[in-house]
Amino acid sequence: MSSKSSSKISLTSPIYLLSRLTKLTSTYSGLDASLMLVQYSSPLVIALLLRLAALKSKFRSNKNGQAFGLVKLAEGWAKMGGSVGEARVVFRAFGLLPILTWLLSLHPNPLQSIPKLVYSINKQGLAAFSSPKTLPTLQALSLLLYYPLEHLTWLYSKGVIPLNAQRAAKAGLWSVRFWALYVLLDIYKLRQTYSSLLQRTKLLRNSKPEIKEKEAEGYELSKSEQTPVQQSTEEDKITMKGALTKDWKVWKNDVMINAGYAPLTVHWSTPGGLWAHPLIGGSLGIMAAIGRLTAEWRKGD
Helix, strand or coil: CHHHHHHHHHCHHHHHHHHHHHHHCCHHHHHHHHHHHHHHHHHHHHHHHHHHHHHHHHCCCCCCCHHHHHHHHHHHHHHHHHHHHHHHHHHEEEEEHHHHHHHHHHHCCHHHHHHHHHHHHHHHHHHHHCCCCCHHHEEEHHHHHHHHHHHHHHHHHHCCCCCCCHHEEEEEEEEHHHHHHHHHHHHHHHHHHHHHHHHHHHHHHHEEEEHHHHHCCCCCCCCCCCCCCEEEEEHHHHHHHHHHHHHHHHHHHHHHHHHHHHHHHHHHCCCCCCEEEEHHHHHHHEEEEEHHHHHHHHHHC
């Protein structure tokens, strides 16, 4: 048996899959994405269970409580989904640590550099986004405001912090608005990345193979042909194409994540929300969760 066929078998083996799943769930982001899928799929599972219970009660006698098991299972699943959601809130308290690390890597002296950055944004507007530090700094700050306000609201709901109900509701609303700001900045970053990827794709398509001296012997180039053009060897072109394909996959996956997050954050940051049906939020959450799990899974490639 060839090594190629044995590697293919290993990729589909239970040991390989279990090791990949273990690696995925051993990280904070991988575990949170896994729990997110469980949380947001709960409304769909509950709707399916209740639908099956209704069909049973319709076509069979309900005297023996045949649909009772499905209804109780749906109720239990709803409680489990709520508990998973609360667990994710608790986990996000530890998520503050990597965000602080991220911010300090951008600004070793944050008390001096961050106010200067905010002033430049206030003065220059969108022109300040030309600095590579502006966008990630604003995203880190938005999360640093989102997490504590969310935890403040959650602790109030558990009776740990005595807060006015109106203030607690306002804190919860603003916490999601800061999350929405992060998503908005991420969409802006995706737009910039899209322009960069298009430019790289165009350059790759227009690149010409390197002309060797022996191949050019006996030919006289015109002035237009003597103009320097981007040349690359075949190996370089294959490497560039592979990297570009990978970056396009990452970009499309990030679009999928934000396509789920964007309407959810707008919904939760709006008083009263945009919709009442739980399946809408569940479907959008599943979309974002699958995108996040895909991103975490690819880290092991």
